Amino acid sequence: MSILLTGGLGYIGSHTAVEFLENNQDIVIIDNLSNCNIDVVDKIKLITKKDFKYYIGDVRNEDLLEKIFSENEINAVIHFAGLKAVGESVKKPIEYYNNNLLSTLTLIKVMQKHQVKNIVFSSSATVYGRAKSMPIYEDFEVTATNPYGRTKLFIEEILKDLYVSDNSYNIVILRYFNPLGAHESGLLGENPNGIPNNLMPYICKVATGELECLNIFGNDYPTKDGTAIRDYLHVVDLAKGHLKAIEKIYTNCGLKIYNLGTGIGYSVLDIVKAFNEISGNKVTYKFSQKREGDIDVCYANVDKAYKELGWKAEKTLKDMCESSYNFEINNKKNR
Ligand code: NAD
Ligand code: UDP
Numbered sequence: 001m002s003i004l005l006t007g008g009l010g011y012i013g014s015h016t017a018v019e020f021l022e023n024n025q026d027i028v029i030i031d032n033l034s035n036c037n038i039d040v041v042d043k044i045k046l047i048t049k050k051d052f053k054y055y056i057g058d059v060r061n062e063d064l065l066e067k068i069f070s071e072n073e074i075n076a077v078i079h080f081a082g083l084k085a086v087g088e089s090v091k092k093p094i095e096y097y098n099n100n101l102l103s104t105l106t107l108i109k110v111m112q113k114h115q116v117k118n119i120v121f122s123s124s125a126t127v128y129g130r131a132k133s134m135p136i137y138e139d140f141e142v143t144a145t146n147p148y149g150r151t152k153l154f155i156e157e158i159l160k161d162l163y164v165s166d167n168s169y170n171i172v173i174l175r176y177f178n179p180l181g182a183h184e185s186g187l188l189g190e191n192p193n194g195i196p197n198n199l200m201p202y203i204c205k206v207a208t209g210e211l212e213c214l215n216i217f218g219n220d221y222p223t224k225d226g227t228a229i230r231d232y233l234h235v236v237d238l239a240k241g242h243l244k245a246i247e248k249i250y251t252n253c254g255l256k257i258y259n260l261g262t263g264i265g266y267s268v269l270d271i272v273k274a275f276n277e278i279s280g281n282k283v284t285y286k287f288s289q290k291r292e293g294d295i296d297v298c299y300a301n302v303d304k305a306y307k308e309l310g311w312k313a314e315k316t317l318k319d320m321c322e323s324s325y326n327f328e329i330n331n332k333k334n335r
Contacts, residue, residue, distance in 0.1 A: 002026040003246060004074045006059050006107065007081030009036040011190045012122065012176070014044055015183060015239035016078065021048040023243060028072050029054040030064070031081065035193075043187040059103035067109040076249055078242055079107060082151070086126070086293070087197060087296035089148035100151035104158060117169045118249045120242060121159060123152045125231070125261070125298060126209045134193035134265070135301035138175070138257045139257040145293060156257075163255040170253050172245040177261030177300050179238050181320035182327035189327030190235075199268065200320070201231075203275050204328035207282035214283055218290035223297060227268035231261035231299035234323070235316035261300035262313040275321045294311050 003020060007013045014036070020027045021044070033056060042053055053072065057064040059081045068074070083089065083102040087284075089096040104121075111119065128136050129143035144150040159171050180200045182189030195211070196202045205211040215247030219226040241260045248256065266274075276283050305311045 001075045002053075002072050004030045004072070004077045005029050006077065006079045007031055008054070008078075009033065009038070009040040010080060011036075012179060012235060012238060012328045013078075013080040014188045015235045015243045016042050016080070017044050018047050018183065018188070019236075019239045019243055021050040021052060022071050025246075027052050028068060028074065030057060030068060032056065032058040032309075035083075037191070040188065045186060045209060047183065047185050060099070060106050061134040062106050062110060065106060066113075067115040069116070073264065074114070074116055076120070076246055077107065077111060077116065078120040078122075078246070079104065080122045082122070082323060084148065085197060086146050089151075090146055091172055093147035095149055096147045096151055101158075108158075108162060117166075118246075119159070119169070120172045120174060120245045120249065121155060123173050123175045124149070125175055125259070125300065127153050127156065127175060128298070130295050131298070135263060135299050136259065137301045138259055138304055157224060158169070162169055167254060167307065169255070170249040171255045172248055172253065173255075173257045174241065174245060175257065175259050176238060176301075177233055177259065177298070179235045180232045180324060181234040181236065181315065182323040183236065184323060184326075186323075186326045186330035189324065189331065191331060199271060200324050203272065203283050204324055206284065207275065207325060208281050208328055208332055210332070214272065214282075214285040215288040216272070216285050217288060217294060221296040223267055225267050225269045226293060229265040229267050229297040229299065232254070232265065232266055232271065232317065232320060233260065233262050233313045234320050237313040237315050241309070241311045242303065244311040246307075250307055256308070258305040258309060259300040259302055260311070260313075261302055263300055263302040265297060266297035266317060271317070273322075274317045275325070278318060278321050279325055
């Protein structure tokens with residue numbers, strides 16, 4: 001019995017693959033390498049000293065999925081595969097709808113054919129838009145402010161409709177807040193192409209001298225230091241959340257939605273300060289204009305995941321900074 005990880009060679013998928021293998025659970029991966037490198041396969045094997053099957057190809061390719069479900073005994077799917085850059089999604093909406101929606105529909109079609117009714121889906125805190133208050137609970141209203149967010153919202157709706165049509169499905173929707181950090185080995189981490197959009201990859205490149213200075217987007221938000229607040233969680237904690245989600249699935253849980261975050265809000269300046277403490281003040285910054293579409297504050301209430309999944313993020317902001325920096329240095333050496 002195996003768990004299929006779509007997009008399993010990406011940032012969150014690869015860390016999750018490690019957690020499953022280290023927990024002696026068989027996995028199969030499908031990834032089209034659109035946002036990762038094939039060498040992640042060897043890195044996962046090196047860390048875990050375990051083997052696994054993988055297929056290089058697109059989740060929208062029904063024939064390939066058919067082959068995967070025929071060749072393997074898949075009993076659950078964790079669906080990570082998708083495009084995830086908000087700014088790019090505004091410029092290329094159709095590409096985002098095509099990739100994210102069609103991959104999900106094709107996946108469900110083939111799952112149905114093979115009577116596989118267990119799925120964990122990677123959703124995002126973005127579905128809360130500008131929440132009415134903090135912290136954010138799972139039953140808050142959902143909305144979307146850009147095409148990426150709309151794909152997450154639509155897929156959540158599709159999964160809810162699927163469950164209404166057949167309540168023998170077990171569906172766990174995980175709404176991730178802001179994952180940061182890297183594997184302690186320094187082998188796996190977030191490695192975006194070109195100039196990073198996200199905060200931590202950008203900070204890391206300033207620290208190694210690849211980029212000159214961090215632009216902090218906005219310093220007049222209504223927060224303690226004027227910079228925006230997010231709920232950052234360590235990617236290894238997040239990966240462990242998927243083990244718990246699969247355990248939940250095996251209890252025939254029906255449809256469930258969980259926030260995965262720490263419940264703590266850190267400002268951009270908190271992150272920079274924590275990073276500078278571990279790196280010896282390597283990150284210079286200046287304040288610049290707010291980024292369009294950014295919200296001021298976003299952090300989760302995480303009680304539901306703790307009560308129902310027995311999951312809680314354990315790693316600290318220092319762990320997130322140290323592991324990110326370690327990965328960046330390692331990765332730079334090997335580029
Ligand atoms: P990632 O880009 O590192 O990983 C996604 C993987 O999916 C990549 O390896 C990519 O090559 C693959 N992929 C994309 N489209 C595919 C397709 N059609 N067929 C096969 N493979 C395909 O992203 P990530 O950060 O690991 O995110 C994983 C999931 O979590 C995504 O769905 C993302 O939207 C969601 N998410 C991420 C974050 C975040 O901050 N990283 C936050 C909330 C939600
Ligand atoms: N941010 C910043 N400078 C950067 C990248 C990000 O000040 O170069 C800020 C951004 O405005 C937000 C926070 O850092 O307040 C987290 O941004 P990120 O893009 O990592 O995640 P988001 O919450 O936008 O998905």
